[in-house]
Structures are given as structure tokens and as C-alpha cells.
Amino acid sequence: MARKPRLQFEGAMYHITTRGNRRELIAKDDMDYAMLQKTMIEAMTWAGVWLFSWCLMPNHIHVLIETVDANISAFMQRWLTRYARYFNWRYKLVGHVFQGRYNAKLVQKDAYFKELIRYIHLNARRAKKLGSVGPEGWKWSSHRFYLDETPPEGCRAAIDQALSLFGSTPEAARKHYAQFLADGLREGNWEDFYRNAEGDILGDESFVKRHSKIQMKSAPTPVRRVSTEWTLDHILTVAEQVFQVERNDLAARHQKRRLSRIRQAIAKVTRSSNAITINEVAAAFGRDPSAVSQMLRRMENQREERAEVKALLDALGNTDGLQLSDCHA
Numbered sequence: 001m002a003r004k005p006r007l008q009f010e011g012a013m014y015h016i017t018t019r020g021n022r023r024e025l026i027a028k029d030d031m032d033y034a035m036l037q038k039t040m041i042e043a044m045t046w047a048g049v050w051l052f053s054w055c056l057m058p059n060h061i062h063v064l065i066e067t068v069d070a071n072i073s074a075f076m077q078r079w080l081t082r083y084a085r086y087f088n089w090r091y092k093l094v095g096h097v098f099q100g101r102y103n104a105k106l107v108q109k110d111a112y113f114k115e116l117i118r119y120i121h122l123n124a125r126r127a128k129k130l131g132s133v134g135p136e137g138w139k140w141s142s143h144r145f146y147l148d149e150t151p152p153e154g155c156r157a158a159i160d161q162a163l164s165l166f167g168s169t170p171e172a173a174r175k176h177y178a179q180f181l182a183d184g185l186r187e188g189n190w191e192d193f194y195r196n197a198e199g200d201i202l203g204d205e206s207f208v209k210r211h212s213k214i215q216m217k218s219a220p221t222p223v224r225r226v227s228t229e230w231t232l233d234h235i236l237t238v239a240e241q242v243f244q245v246e247r248n249d250l251a252a253r254h255q256k257r258r259l260s261r262i263r264q265a266i267a268k269v270t271r272s273s274n275a276i277t278i279n280e281v282a283a284a285f286g287r288d289p290s291a292v293s294q295m296l297r298r299m300e301n302q303r304e305e306r307a308e309v310k311a312l313l314d315a316l317g318n319t320d321g322l323q324l325s326d327c328h329a
Contacts, residue, residue, distance in 0.1 A: 015064055040056075050157075
């Protein structure tokens with residue numbers, strides 16, 4: 001069964017969760033947690049998302065973000081890929097660190113912003129392995145930055161925006177925030193709003209209905225077909241003309257974002273031909289074949305064609321051939 005397309009649009013808020021493969025640990029000590037947080041913040045800065053709150057647990061993760069550029073997939077793929085590479089290197093492992101596709105629930109911001117901040121920060125209370133630890137005793141969440149610690153670089157504006165929901169001054173906001181968490185613990189109702197939150201959308205009836213229709217309309221994305229007769233040299237020649245780049249630029253070691261996207265588009269198109277191997281594409285880019293495989297994996301969850309892929313396909317000509325969606329590394 002085909003996966004539902006993710007609802008991605010500017011200004012969308014998401015509660016994201018993911019867990020370790022086979023529910024195994026994704027962090028074993030403070031060094032791991034520090035790297036998990038570091039790679040998260042680096043991905044946040046790179047993707048330009050707003051990171052409001054997080055809780056990094058032994059075998060799963062909670063984050064609350066808002067996407068400025070409708071790029072939730074780019075943020076998550078960069079974060080999880082970089083951390084998985086570190087984790088496998090440190091423990092001399094191979095294979096998946098995280099289990100399948102991460103879960104991203106679209107959230108009605110004005111209705112659930114505060115509730116989700118509390119839900120995420122109190123998540124440590126639910127973990128049996130951590131005993132009765134509360135947010136005040138769990139180092140690897142954003143809770144402490146809502147109280148008095150200086151937020152990590154790049155996170156202050158988002159946390160200040162979240163705190164403004166609780167009070168008009170920093171002092172009042174922190175006081176009311178702490179009371180909000182304490183009230184939830186005392187009354188035992190801090191999880192209630194989420195108990196019946198089924199599906200990929202969290203909001204009132206009109207919000208769910210409106211965005212469900214958008215999701216249904218975006219699901220049947222037409223599949224582009226490309227020719228299997230194109231050679232790698234032909235594709236590269238057309239790419240040079242379309243994107244006004246030189247092949248030397250594509251093989252350069254610098255990581256300019258525009259060039260990275262062009263390389264990914266070329267790799268995506270070349271994989272439609274059984275005659276063009278990953279090794280050949282890697283050689284053209286001056287990279288290891290594993291780097292090309294990673295380029296393709298970063299694009300697997302994208303239902304819509306990237307602008308660069310579309311531009312290259314349009315220039316090459318839309319002729320019969322294999323389906324791009326059928327070609328994976």
C-alpha cells in the first residue's frame with residue numbers, strides 16, 4: 001500500500017516522534033544524547049525550521065517544530081541520517097538505527113501549542129526505565145531552557161515565542177509555565193487531550209476536515225516517466241545547460257546547497273536507467289558510491305518532484321520509460 005503523502009506547507013506545526021529500530025536504544029550515555037541534540041540543532045539551522053520543544057529519550061524522540069519553508073522531510077532526513085552515521089560508527093554497527101518512517105502529526109497551533117509543550121516536557125514521567133524522574137530531573141529535554149538556562153544557539157527565538165503564551169514578561173511566563181506543568185501532574189490530565197488523537201492531524205473538527213481534504217487531493221501525484229536510452233554524458237550535458245553549471249562544479253568538494261540539489265536531481269534521473277550505475281554517477285561527482293545512495297535516500301519520501309528534477313526532466317523530454325518512483329538505490 002502506498003504511503004500517505006505528508007502534509008507540508010509554510011507555517012505548518014508538527015509533533016514528530018520516532019523510535020529506535022526494533023525499539024532498541026538510540027542513546028546509551030550522555031555522549032550519545034549530546035550528539036543527538038547537536039545534530040538536531042544543526043539540522044534545525046540548516047533547514048530553517050523553528051524548534052519549540054524536544055525530549056530525547058533512551059529509545060525514542062519527541063520534537064515540536066514549525067516549518068517556514070514546508071521542508072519537514074529535509075530537516076528530519078538530515079538530522080536522523082547524521083546521527084545514525086555517528087551511532088553506527090561509535091558502536092561498530094551497520095543498518096538502521098531508527099524504526100521505519102518517523103511519525104509527524106500536523107497540529108492546530110492556536111489550540112494545542114501549550115498542551116504539546118507540556119506533553120513533550122513531561123514525557124520523561126512516562127518512561128519506566130527512568131523511574132519517577134520528572135522534567136526537572138531529565139537533562140535531555142528543552143524544559144530547562146524554559147526555566148532559567150540559556151537556550152542553545154538558534155533556539156532562543158522559538159522558545160521565547162512559546163514562553164510568551166504563558167505571560168507578558170519573562171518572569172511571569174516562566175512562573176506560569178512551571179505552574180502549568182505542575183497543574184497537569186497534580187490533576188493527572190496532562191495526557192488527556194492526546195488520548196483520542198488518531199490519524200496524522202491534531203485539531204478541531206473543521207481543522208481536521210480541511211486538511212484531510214488537502215491530503216487527499218495531494219495523494220495521487222502523477223508519476224513522471226523518463227527514457228531508458230539516455231546516457232550519463234547526455235544527462236550531464238543537459239544539466240550543464242539547464243542549471244548553468246560546469247561538470248567541475250558538480251565534482252567539487254564544497255557543499256553549496258544549490259549544487260547539492262542539482263546533484264541529487266541528476267542522480268534521481270540517472271537511476272531510471274539500468275544502463276547507468278551508481279558507481280558511474282559517483283565517479284562523475286567525484287564521490288563515493290555510498291554518498292550517491294544517501295542522496296537518493298534523502299529523496300525517497302518526497303511525493304512531489306523537486307523543482308530541479310522537473311526542470312531536468314522537462315529539458316530531457318518526457319518520453320516513455322521506467323517510472324522514477326520505482327527506482328531506488
